[in-house]
Ligand code: HDD
């Protein structure tokens with residue numbers, strides 16, 4: 001606002017950013033399950049229905065029960081996000097809220113569909129015949145995936161703001177569809193949706209990998225491992241390809257972000273790829289350099305020019321080490337998960353069985369948390385790499401934040417609530433699997449006797 | 454005066470708000486009755502009824518709030534920015550209350566041991582009480598003109614801690630409890646539990662009287678605290694709505710007394726909706742002091758695209774919502790008729 005005279009303290013600005021990243025970083029893990037778990041569960045229910053297999057049918061019910069809890073937590077953690085868009089960033093929303101409004105309105109419709117069909121799907125499980133019941137699950141799958149798409153288009157606009165004109169700080173013309181389908185959308189949305197399937201799939205498989213490590217190697221646990229693991233493993237190579245595509249998009253649309261991801265100070269040709277290392281005093285130190293690597297990867301040409309951080313004034317550069325390391329971690333996890341998927345595939349072709357060593361199960365047990373870590377890292381690349389802009393090259397974070405004093409107390413309170421929420425969620429999810437143990441050889445009565453709600 | 458796209462958007466926003474108050478509000482009210490249901494053994498049947506009634510629908514009812522928030526920043530962005538920045542404190546508390554409530558409810562359902570059910574249940578019930586209160590104080594701050602346009606230009610505390618806000622907050626809690634009792638009476642009757650229906654009938658009568666008294670007291674407070682709003686409510690377009698609300702409120706008490714549990718659902722909803730639309734009509738077209746709808750509204754391209762998206766969405770939503778509510782308002786099939794898998 002032109003008359004805005006309240007000055008924001010550095011602490012409050014810091015607190016607002018931390019509060020936003022905490023709530024987003026929390027929500028995204030649950031949202032991955034919201035987007036991908038319904039599909040995996042429906043596959044299990046469908047196979048159970050086709051084959052009458054008790055293991056699949058029991059899995060579907062138990063997953064349904066867990067999903068009920070995760071959805072509730074996802075809904076409330078998403079709600080606080082929509083509050084925070086205004087509580088923390090009124091300077092952005094008051095001006096540009098209308099530009100990103102359309103995808104959010106569509107997302108609202110998708111949320112309705114999701115909640116309605118989830119209510120019917122979970123609560124009417126035993127009141128509906130199997131086929132209509134599974135059909136009621138399909139809108140949940142579609143609306144979960146499409147709501148991830150919608151919200152990421154809004155984030156894409158913050159990376160590539162297009163589709164509006166403004167005069168003197170006031171938006172005068174908007175083309176909502178152009179703003180929504182901005183240049184960042186194809187890579188961001190596809191990469192995110194695939195990531196959701198990796199997180200949900202590997203994490204669900206992790207649960208059964210842990211059980212197998214504890215000696216439960218019966219058919220139920222094997223099936224419970226294999227189904228979600230296969231989904232996630234099939235997605236992994238595609239995800240790496242899309243990640244490469246995303247890096248190309250960043251190289252041409254947000255060159256300063258790419259420079260931060262790789263710690264490149266000087267604009268140059270034939271730039272090497274840095275592995276590891278620390279960025280100190282405008283220089284990348286202790287890194288392993290692969291000559292010409294970055295030029296080659298970013299533009300398919302060993303002599304291509306890479307724009308460095310020196311192309312913008314110091315105040316416009318994102319914090320390099322955070323972005324660089326987040327990127328390295330994401331890529332490393334991506335390749336590690338690819339290796340795990342390949343190991344499984346090779347053994348399966350040879351022996352129609354999982355690798356026998358406990359190391360395999362240990363690796364599979366950490367695959368779920370690792371995928372979630374990759375998502376967090378990826379979002380840090382995207383969001384911290386955009387700094388100091390909240391809307392890239394249009395509005396600075398500092399000018400968007402709520403000027404009210406005392407934001408830091410809000411952050412403290414929110415952090416405490418999230419701590420309790422995390423403990424509660426983990427505890428309840430663990431109890432869900434323990435309170436009603438799975439028998440070694442499940443029978444029909446174990447399936448119909450397991451209450452979904 | 455011709456209807457503009459901005460008017461249509463405001464009407465849709467107000468419909469969303471009404472739906473949230475009538476449906477989501479009743480879910481909060483269910484939590485209030487859960488809180489007042491007494492010890493674990495005595496309150497078990499009441500709690501089971503509350504849980505059974507709101508379980509399948511609360512997430513859907515909750516989405517109305519999201520829709521209202523999103524329509525605010527899309528349709529009237531400066532209002533959204535002014536409201537959220539000045540009313541930062543009550544809105545943060547309400548948001549945290551929403552988290553505690555949803556998580557508590559879901560966690561309790563997934564728990565088997567009594568101490569866990571108690572802990573999560575208490576979280577759910579307590580936050581059902583405080584959340585509508587804070588949302589109500591925020592509404593009172595806006596209605597009494599204490600939120601000026603601009604970022605955090607209003608008083609961060611007095612904007613929501615003032616006579617009008619406190620009365621509105623209490624009214625929000627009472628309304629929620631009243632609606633819930635009215636709906637639960639019929640739910641208990643349908644489940645064949647006449648005892649419980651009688652219990653909630655008593656509560657609905659009591660809550661109805663309290664709500665009505667609060668509404669009257671509220672008008673008196675308004676006259677002293679925000680004469681502008683009082684004048685708007687008691688004249689012009691707002692008056693018919695306020696009268697409707699009063700008449701429907703009295704009719705609800707009569708219907709409850711005569712045990713017309715289905716009809717009272719309609720009149721109770723009208724009584725509450727009348728107040729909301731009275732407020733809206735009274736304030737129109739001023740959204741915040743010195744900020745009329747015309748100036749606050751988004752560009753026509755945005756309004757048209759959003760309304761079109763919502764219209765298309767409504768085609769999908771209307772039958773789905775109908776299906777949801779009728780599925781769970783029908784009695785369960787008797788156990789022997791249940792499909793085997
Ligand atoms: C399972 C998760 C996962 C895995 C294995 C990968 N990513 Fe990723 N990445 C994400 C999950 C993710 C993410 C969290 O979902 C992000 C954040 C925003 C987005 O859309 O995706 C992301 C963002 C993101 C960005 C930033 C996009 C932007 O700012 O516009 C780049 C350049 C890459 N990724 C590249 C890669 C590469 C080259 C990978 C190769 C191994 C890779 N990602 C694996």
Ligand code: HEM
Pocket residue numbers: 017018020021024025027028089151152154155376379380383384387389390397
């Ligand atoms: C859910 C996955 C996401 C994660 C984990 C995430 C992460 C983050 C992080 C770490 C920050 C702080 C950056 C900093 O201050 O250095 C941030 C800021 C922000 N993000 Fe995201 N983000 C996500 C998605 C989104 C989406 C979908 C939107 C909007 C549609 C969004 C909007 C914002 C806003 C408004 C800020 C504050 C301004 C800023 O600090 O740049 N984020 N996010």
Ligand code: HEM
Pocket residue numbers: 027028030031032033034035070071072073074075076077078079080081082085111112114115144145147148149151152192512515516519
């Ligand atoms: C990349 C980031 C995000 C993704 C992929 C995502 C995806 C999802 C999904 C799939 C759900 C429904 C599933 C569930 O409840 O578990 C959900 C819930 C929700 N999300 Fe997010 N979200 C993201 C970020 C955001 C942001 C930035 C906001 C708000 C500004 C937001 C607001 C919400 C809300 C309000 C809900 C609850 C809807 C309901 O009541 O059913 N989300 N999100």
